[in-house]
Amino acid sequence: MSLSEFELIQRYFAEASTDASVALGIGDDCAVLSVPTGQQLAVSIDSLVQGTHFLEGTPADLLASRLFGSALSDLAAMGATPAWLTLALTLPEPDEDWLQLFSSRLAQLCNEYHVSLVGGDTTKGPLTLSAQVHGFLPRDHRLTRAGAKVGDLICVSGCLGDSRGGLDGLLNGFENHTEAGYLLERFYAPTPRIELGKILLGKANSCIDISDGLLSDLSHILKASGGLGARLQLEAVPISSQLIATFGEESARQWALTGGEDFELCFTLPPNYLALLSQLPVPVAVIGKVTDRADIELFLRGEPCQIQGSGYDHFQRKDD
Numbered sequence: 001m002s003l004s005e006f007e008l009i010q011r012y013f014a015e016a017s018t019d020a021s022v023a024l025g026i027g028d029d030c031a032v033l034s035v036p037t038g039q040q041l042a043v044s045i046d047s048l049v050q051g052t053h054f055l056e057g058t059p060a061d062l063l064a065s066r067l068f069g070s071a072l073s074d075l076a077a078m079g080a081t082p083a084w085l086t087l088a089l090t091l092p093e094p095d096e097d098w099l100q101l102f103s104s105r106l107a108q109l110c111n112e113y114h115v116s117l118v119g120g121d122t123t124k125g126p127l128t129l130s131a132q133v134h135g136f137l138p139r140d141h142r143l144t145r146a147g148a149k150v151g152d153l154i155c156v157s158g159c160l161g162d163s164r165g166g167l168d169g170l171l172n173g174f175e176n177h178t179e180a181g182y183l184l185e186r187f188y189a190p191t192p193r194i195e196l197g198k199i200l201l202g203k204a205n206s207c208i209d210i211s212d213g214l215l216s217d218l219s220h221i222l223k224a225s226g227g228l229g230a231r232l233q234l235e236a237v238p239i240s241s242q243l244i245a246t247f248g249e250e251s252a253r254q255w256a257l258t259g260g261e262d263f264e265l266c267f268t269l270p271p272n273y274l275a276l277l278s279q280l281p282v283p284v285a286v287i288g289k290v291t292d293r294a295d296i297e298l299f300l301r302g303e304p305c306q307i308q309g310s311g312y313d314h315f316q317r318k319d320d
């Protein structure tokens with residue numbers, strides 16, 4: 001590497017943190033960090049591997065936003081407040097344009113979400129990016145997948161399927177380009193629903209972020225909650241007009257149920273919190289109810305239905 005590892009870290013990642021919780025940041029063998037009194041640490045790591053999660057040549061700023069959004073989304077799903085980030089970079093070469101683009105977008109996002117980059121690792125090899133995020137939770141309070149109760153409202157934030165639409169457009173081209181920018185943005189820059197997660201803490205009985213697809217992720221909640229089931233009204237599943245305009249209603253509905261990586265929150269809420277739903281920082285839709293039948297039943301305008309060759313089967317297979 002023409003740029004030494006030391007120079008690379010100094011130049012692109014070593015900005016000192018001003019956060020009081022960071023006793024010692026980048027530059028020594030470890031960071032030294034203080035968890036505020038009465039809080040616990042929530043920790044999660046996510047990786048993006050070239051060829052598996054993104055195509056060669058993907059602009060570095062888009063990789064930064066995708067990595068950051070997907071990693072912070074796990075904190076949102078627990079109701080945690082983001083605090084620190086560590087970053088493991090495996091790079092084929094120290095490309096300065098790439099590093100500039102990546103590090104400046106990452107710094108921008110860290111600033112926006114009040115996250116301090118406190119350390120990491122830099123190695124040579126096939127392009128792989130890993131972000132470990134750390135957040136705070138009030139002691140013994142957290143949103144988890146377990147805890148859904150029969151009769152809970154099943155809710156989702158934002159719109160589903162857009163990220164899958166963006167990916168399809170990247171791989172196969174967009175049938176109609178008008179909304180391509182919006183769909184690509186949803187794929188490359190998912191919004192971690194931090195504020196929503198914090199509000200739901202102590203109110204929702206269960207929560208997960210949608211990374212594998214609604215049916216698959218909801219099934220994780222139902223399973224973790226002791227083998228419960230769900231009745232879903234498909235017409236209530238929120239789908240953007242942009243996704244429908246670009247790919248038609250059938251694909252849009254399919255992707256809303258089974259497409260992954262929207263990083264919206266799916267949570268179950270006791271019905272007495274119904275009024276809360278109109279006071280949230282993002283639109284939230286009620287799409288069904290938790291039942292005691294260990295099964296997901298789908299209804300479209302009151303009629304039972306199955307989703308062709310996809311989510312529902314996929315859900316069954318995954319759990320078998």
Ligand code: ADP
Binds near residue numbers: 025029118119121
């Ligand atoms: P060591 O060899 O002791 O593990 P390194 O030389 O790998 O230390 O790293 C030196 C310092 O730079 C450490 O504080 C480490 O956390 C930080 N660091 C290394 N790579 C990155 C990176 N990609 N982003 C942020 N900090 C990094």
Ligand code: MG
Binds near residue numbers: 028029
């Ligand atoms: Mg060391």
